[in-house]
Amino acid sequence: MELKRPFLLFLGDAADDLTVKTAAGIVDWRKSWCVGQWRLSECKADVHLDDMSPSDAKAQGAETMIVGVANAGGILKESWISSIVEALEAGLDVASGLHVKLEAFPAIGAAAKRTGRSLHNVRIPDRTFLTGMGTKRRGRRLLTVGTDCCVGKKYTALSLEAAMRAKGWDADFRATGQTGIFISGRGVAVDAVLADFISGAAEWISPEAETESHWDVIEGQGSLLHPGFAGVSLGLLHGSQPDVFVVCHEPTRKTMRGVQAPIPTIRDVIDLTIACGRLTNPDIKCVGIAANTQALDEKEARDYLASLTSEYDLAATDPLRFGVDVILERIQYEA
Amino acid sequence: MELKRPFLLFLGDAADDLTVKTAAGIVDWRKSWCVGQWRLSECKADVHLDDMSPSDAKAQGAETMIVGVANAGGILKESWISSIVEALEAGLDVASGLHVKLEAFPAIGAAAKRTGRSLHNVRIPDRTFLTGMGTKRRGRRLLTVGTDCCVGKKYTALSLEAAMRAKGWDADFRATGQTGIFISGRGVAVDAVLADFISGAAEWISPEAETESHWDVIEGQGSLLHPGFAGVSLGLLHGSQPDVFVVCHEPTRKTMRGVQAPIPTIRDVIDLTIACGRLTNPDIKCVGIAANTQALDEKEARDYLASLTSEYDLAATDPLRFGVDVILERIQYEA
Structure with missing residues (x-):
């Protein structure tokens, strides 16, 4: 995948900020690649870039518009078609992380042909895979798992990769979703x-390492306890055969994303991850909890993390607020 | 899907009988739809129909050749292409339950065009689905689960449908794999x-019933403890939201199909199925064990089933040998 930079991020008519987590992820990790955001009039989301139209963005050097929306089901809304056509006509390529191919919409396919611009569908695998074998592979692996979707599994993994590298560990982030692929330029959307x-596919994403000490830091997906997406989470767990995992959690959320089910406890997630994960790695263990404490003030956040450490006897942090060094220390302690 | 009957079953160069379980399933449940089998010289499998070539089969009235092989990964072997072309040229349609589309092979696509015959890919869904919601639906549901792949989940479900209907229960078999689709003429290959x-997709396969007392008897797939296929098994479990499940087991098998992992115990499967299944049905319970006792003589089989009943306090039977009435009795006892 070769996306021309810089990017214009299309937020469409997104109803809330969680819906534009693809755009937000790109801004948080690769802001220098972005010239602006484009929001339709009904849009309630904001990734805090300058608002601009495709032609304004082109004038500022933009080469590709990224559809930065991640709705359930990965569908392309009819109401976005004319916007995507407008971007192509303004001279931008268009890249999407939705399940459907952009060219499946005749108006978009025709506009791409007419303007000579490229369409990129990063969520649609451009290769086939073998079925999983469960054979042990060289190297060490960390998987981020969650009590729900959209609780920080990707951010935690990216933070861990950065911290490991800063300490001189040999580590690679492994993207398993469209946003991670936009950020790291490689990976497979396992869903x-x-x-x-x-x-x-998970075995392919995290292949045998060259050395025993190499770390793959694998972005988790969904939750083993989400009624819509647990199958993806389990296949990813088995294929990743993690030595260690970190549980990601959003303490203020009451029901799971998009469904009526209550959020499971961190204990439920740890127990089920170990019960299932030991099939492909009998030594699997939990090394930390990454909580998104955005909704808490600093004292509340520190108290909450201390309570988690005490309850679970694990490293607990908010990666974006307090870093992930406590998790790396725990990994070294366990080794 | 409208397949013209009768069928010629193509066994290719299958190395053993388990590899042709698609063909064997059609013979066991719909023998009257089949005129013969076609085996290449290296074939070690046999579904005990008359051996014949496509032109012989056509002369005996055959309309469709079914690729009756179910290998890991659902791939079409290069060495079968000329056989499939030969069938088309003999005047047969060709239907496949493999992951790859028949027309993806240029020689096959060209032969179908040249001969005017149809190609059917029953494993490739002809519609899209929503993501699972986990909302409770009216009606009762039974799911067959397994200690491995290929242990009798489909046969057990078909036996249960037949026995329920014989007793006047309102019951429907719900196919979730290509063989079940060939047998029942509908369904979705969830893998x-x-x-x-x-x-x-599992929610779509088993939709809200018209009455509380209606039974969907859902064909299970894979195993929650198979490193290659557990994700499929878990998504199917959550979407099926079964009230009751039956564990299928092959007592003489030592390692899981296609991988090195040992076969889990029936207890492991029951515990993990309940731990995961209660997410979408808090009242889920195990009602029976269906063992494939083919390798045992009658006394050994009866002793083995009695030992299972005593160990697990559950109905235990070999559906094909001793019927499934004991399981229906247990369901009534639990209700």
């Missing part, structure tokens, strides 16, 4: 492979 | 939907 090949 | 939609 978009055929169901038979989830764990096989 | 071939995009990973994000496994549980959503």
Whole structure:
């Protein structure tokens, strides 16, 4: 995948900030690649870039418009079609992380042909996979798991990669979703492979390492306790065969994203992850909790994290607020 | 899907009988639809029909050749291409339950065009699905689960549907794999939907029933403890929201199909199925064990089943040998 930079981020008519987590992820980790955001009039989301139209963005050097919306089901709304056509006509390529191919919409396909611009569908795998075998591979692996979708699994993994590298560890972030692919320029959206090949794709994403000490830091997906997405989470867990995992959690959320189910406890997630994960790595263990404490003030956040450490006897942090060094210390302690 | 009957079953160069379980399933449940089998010279499998070539089969009235092989990964071997072309040229349609589309092979696509015959890919969904919601639906549901792949989940479900109907229960078999679709003429191969939609597809396969007392008897897939396929099994479990489940087991098998992992115990499968299944049905319970006792003589089989009943306090039977009435009795006792 070769996306021309810089980017204009299209937020469409997104109803809230969680819906534009693809755009927000790119801004948080690769802000220098972005010239602005484009919001339709009904849009309630904001990733805090300058608002501009595709032609304004082109004038400022933009090369690609990224559809920065991540709705359930990964669908392209009819109401976005004319906006995507407008971007192509303004001279931008368009890249999407949705399940559907951009060219499946005749108006978009025709506009791309007419303007000579490229369409990129990063969520749609450009290769096939084998079924998972569960064979042990060289190297060490960390997987981020969650009590829900959208609780910080990708940010935690990216933070861990950065901190490991800062300490001189040999570590690679492994993207398993469209936003991670936009950020790291590689990876596979495991929720978009055929169901038979989830764990096989995960094995491909995190192949045998050259050395025993190399770390793959694998972005988790969904939750083993989410009624819509647990199959993806389990296949990813088995294929990743993690030595250690970190549980990501959003303490103020009451029900799971998009459904009526209550948020499971961190204990539930730890227990089920170990019960399932030991199939492909008998030594799997939890090393930390990454909580998104955005809704708490600093004292509340520190108290909450201390209470987690005391309850679970694990490193607990908010990666974006307090870093992840406590998790790395725990990994070294366990080794 | 409208497949013209009768069928010629193509066994290719299958190395053993488990590899042709698609063909064997059609013979066991719909023998009257089949005129013969076609085996290449290296074939070690046999579904005990008359051996014949496509032109012989056509002369005996065959309309469709079914690729009756179910290998890991659902791939079409290069060495079968000329056989499929030969079938088309003999005047047969060709239907496949593999992951790859028949027309993806240029020689096959060209032969179909040249001969005017149809190609059917029953494993490739002809519709899209929503993501799973986990909302409770009216009606009762039974799911067959397994200690491994290929242990009798489909046969047990078909036996249960037949026995329920014989007793006047309102029951429908719900196919979730290609063989079940060939047998029942409907269904979705859940291992071939995009990973994000496994549980959503399972919800579609077993929709809200018209009455509380209606039974959906849902064909299970894989095993929650198989490193290659557990993601499919978990999404199917969540989407099926079964009230009751039956564990299928093959007592003589030592390692899981296609991988090195040991077969889990029936207890492991019951515990993990309940731990995961209660997310979408808090009242989920195990009602029976269906063992494939083919390798045991009658006394050994009866002793083995008695030992299971005593160990697990559950109905235990071999559906094909001793019927499933004991399981229906247990369901009534639990209700």
